[in-house]
Amino acid sequence: MIEITNLTKKFGEQIALDDINLHFKKGEKSLIIGQNGAGKSTLMKSILGEYLPNTGSVKINGINPLKDRKKALKNIAFVPQTPPPIKLTLSEMVEFVTKSCEISPTKIDEFSKFLEFNLKANLNKPFFKLSGGMKQKFLIAIAYARDCSILMFDEPTANLDPKAREIFKELLANSQGKTAVFISHRVSEMGGLINRVIEMDLAKVVKDEKVV
Template identity: 55%
Template sequence: MIKIENLTKKFGSQIILNNLNLNIQDGQKVLIMGQNGAGKSTLMKAILGELICDSGSILIDNINPIIDRKNALRYLSFVPQTPPPLKLSVAQLCEYSISSTQTDLNNIINYLKELDLSYEKEHKKPFYKLSGGMKQKVLIALALARDSKTILFDEPTANLDPQAREKFINILKSKFQSHTLIFISHRVSEVQGIVNRVIEMDLGNIIKDSEV
């Protein structure tokens, strides 16, 4: 369970998160919507412990991700919108994930295969030299292979072609029904068959929270 109470974040005089309160129960499939600047990505960074807010609290299964980030994120995976410019090869990136999260390489390879990316063909290439779509497939496979209790996605299909988007959604529908999934996405139609809760944000506030 993710429990957020009275969370406020300011950058200078601009309020990015405005005394925000939100609980996400285990197993929920949540879509967070809103225009650019609504506070969506800031909220996700706060959940991941990447950002210290001015006031309020976040607990992930009763663990504060700022105080004890390692344990708070032990069962949480994240797929970013913008792949980092890593100079590691695909194989080295997979090895790092395996060493830090006890992921099985075969699971990573299988998810890449389901997304039509061959590990055998691409594993020696530097990650930063891959196409945008290939980078996204690698990051998705790494996140899914961890089999985390909770997975956060920030525009996960933005760099994928229509066929890859469909395969990605089908994987989630078939294999991640019991997981907590949290999406930031402008492609509402793609996740309609997955999400059961839609949260709309504007100027750091939750203006709508409804089950679907």
């Protein structure tokens, strides 16, 4: 599904990723952990084609996201740690997503309800004015409504209250057959939901273990 080969990324003289080799297989649920600055978010952004590597490559289902980003990311749903300050209303966002991703707005509403987010009551509100938890729920609802084969989350539960975290875990538990890649400091919350833990430190992968 996702193949990372000899990936190195530098920002000036600083090495953010140092010769990373990883392969995320179909159906794997992988958790990436590490201290701030270890390279976790840089790795995720490199997978999404946001960064041009100095050396090495990323392929998603055999496609290089730098050469054909639209095709490579067609089957990836991504939820960032910090939602962008989008000024569109939720109604406008739903319209954009349903047209660009060819999904039904009903699906977004269904997942919003499952996450206990009242989408219809907030349709006329600008996205950037929502609370952190509401933004997170809305973006997660969109991600699941797209029904992609690969899910990527950067600290998906950071802005969620305890109940919403449990609901999110239920969604993940029901995502059989999907490949999921997480960045999270809340390792205990992922217990029983992941089958692989990857630890990064100082731009390198220092541990890559299967979870039984």
